[in-house]
Amino acid sequence: MEAQTPYLRLLAAGSNARGQLANGSDDDSHTFKECRFRGCIEGMLPLNTLRILQLATGANHTLVLLELGDGRTELWGCGDGRKGQLGPEYMEQLTEFTPISTPLYKTYASQGYTCCLIAAAWETSYLVLKLPSRPDVVISMGSNDFGALGVGTKHATATPAVVSFDHLTIEGRSIKPSGLVVESIVAGPRHVVLHVRTVLNNEHTLIGWGLARHGQLGDTKVVNYDRPYIISLGVSPDPVQTCSLGLQHTVVCHQSGRTTAFGSNKKGQLHRMDSWERVRQVGCTWNGTYLLRDDDENTLLSTGSNAHGQLGRESQVEENEVTVGPVEFTSHDGKLPSLKFFACGSEHVMTVISPYGSSDMEIWGWGWNEHGNLGLDHTDDVPKPIKIWPAGGGHALDGRIARVWAGNGTSWILSQI
Amino acid sequence: MGAYYDEIEIEDMAWDEVKGVYHYPCPCGDRFEISRKQLANCEDIATCPSCSLIIRVVYDPLDFEDEPPDDEGSASEESEENEEEDDDSDSDADKFEDALEKLTLSEPPVAAVAAAA
Numbered sequence A: 001m002e003a004q005t006p007y008l009r010l011l012a013a014g015s016n017a018r019g020q021l022a023n024g025s026d027d028d029s030h031t032f033k034e035c036r037f038r039g040c041i042e043g044m045l046p047l048n049t050l051r052i053l054q055l056a057t058g059a060n061h062t063l064v065l066l067e068l069g070d071g072r073t074e075l076w077g078c079g080d081g082r083k084g085q086l087g088p089e090y091m092e093q094l095t096e097f098t099p100i101s102t103p104l105y106k107t108y109a110s111q112g113y114t115c116c117l118i119a120a121a122w123e124t125s126y127l128v129l130k131l132p133s134r135p136d137v138v139i140s141m142g143s144n145d146f147g148a149l150g151v152g153t154k155h156a157t158a159t160p161a162v163v164s165f166d167h168l169t170i171e172g173r174s175i176k177p178s179g180l181v182v183e184s185i186v187a188g189p190r191h192v193v194l195h196v197r198t199v200l201n202n203e204h205t206l207i208g209w210g211l212a213r214h215g216q217l218g219d220t221k222v223v224n225y226d227r228p229y230i231i232s233l234g235v236s237p238d239p240v241q242t243c244s245l246g247l248q249h250t251v252v253c254h255q256s257g258r259t260t261a262f263g264s265n266k267k268g269q270l271h272r273m274d275s276w277e278r279v280r281q282v283g284c285t286w287n288g289t290y291l292l293r294d295d296d297e298n299t300l301l302s303t304g305s306n307a308h309g310q311l312g313r314e315s316q317v318e319e320n321e322v323t324v325g326p327v328e329f330t331s332h333d334g335k336l337p338s339l340k341f342f343a344c345g346s347e348h349v350m351t352v353i354s355p356y357g358s359s360d361m362e363i364w365g366w367g368w369n370e371h372g373n374l375g376l377d378h379t380d381d382v383p384k385p386i387k388i389w390p391a392g393g394g395h396a397l398d399g400r401i402a403r404v405w406a407g408n409g410t411s412w413i414l415s416q417i
Numbered sequence B: 001m002g003a004y005y006d007e008i009e010i011e012d013m014a015w016d017e018v019k020g021v022y023h024y025p026c027p028c029g030d031r032f033e034i035s036r037k038q039l040a041n042c043e044d045i046a047t048c049p050s051c052s053l054i055i056r057v058v059y060d061p062l063d064f065e066d067e068p069p070d071d072e073g074s075a076s077e078e079s080e081e082n083e084e085e086d087d088d089s090d091s092d093a094d095k096f097e098d099a100l101e102k103l104t105l106s107e108p109p110v111a112a113v114a115a116a117a
């Protein structure tokens, strides 16, 4: 039923030194340009693509996980492959999205496993493979700086590896016999956090590894963990809904809407971020934290570094003073828009909003813009939210905004026609 | 707005054996880099080749004082004698340069840092 698959366009803007925007070049792009998929009609995703399940950005590489019409998923990647982050087949650079299929991944795929979750740290990629009634499998590949692979320090980095959780015990019981269900995996540049559930007794736990010395994995006992480590945060009574990672901090949104934040507070990124309630979504820039509240005004609160206007509230912020407050959306009619979703890049933020009383969707953004990553055709920082998309003028095929993502000086728009 | 994107302890930087530099992620996707020799010379600014951001590296120069020079030049000894001088990392290519020349060479980076402060 190919005729029924939607017409999807993926566009990207910003930093592109290794081809991570997949637009066929390795020059920065200050406007949104269509991403290319190898062997596909220009400007289109692979035929039969239903949607993009996830898009994950590393330093200079990008992964997309596609859901196809037949229920299968496909992992495509582009950008820098020199550390093995795109798998052993692509150790140079790719300037268009290319199917990623390592021998290890193929071994599991031949048993029926499907790639269901992905994440990207600085130069390391993570894949979670699932098969009903079998334990989930976590594969890591790429750089092993600060133990990012989660398989100890001796591993030859270019070879993808399966991360073992066999050494862990939860509530005094080894998780080895039945294994784990990975509910989510999120990576910051230097650490990774998994929300897992034990198959045996449905115990929810957060597990992480990588750089730890600022408390971003729950304590400051060691510089880094090079194997999975249980984060000492009792999440079972109130399991994790979403989780977001900055450069040196971690913020958890529980299913109740409560938040927990830990790690470095050097830039005020944890300031009053703990114990909020009625939070719908949390997000972290590298040195900031953003909470979308589930109130009538659906306020987006921000705290942390504001050196490049990342907090999006120009009029409230005093220099050298750490504050938390709402991002200032100023529409021409003075009425507050309805916030649907937001995505944090390294030092900028993208949001999907509906103007007051409208069902139209628009993308607004702000923050650091040195690489033209807001797609505004300039490189000046933007200290207050402004409309980015529809860009206006000659975009007849803009379509409906389906999703946004933000990476390290990069922004991404998925539209659907 | 501060002069530095961040001040980073050396423990947070990764070591690149091949390039011989400590590095730290830059939000543009590239990385801030500084060599052991620069650290031995009491330099503490790590730069990103792809953007304007810079970081200040927090470290103990004594940890790097045994750093051998890249060639037969004696940059680290010079820097101990003249601590204010901002030795350009390329300057030991010419080991016969005199102090006056060296001062001239080091002017642009010093001025750039001062302007950003």
Ligand SMILES: [Zn+2]
Pocket (backbone or CB within 6 Å): B026, B027, B028, B029, B030, B031, B048, B049, B050, B051, B052, B053
């Ligand atoms: Zn940079």
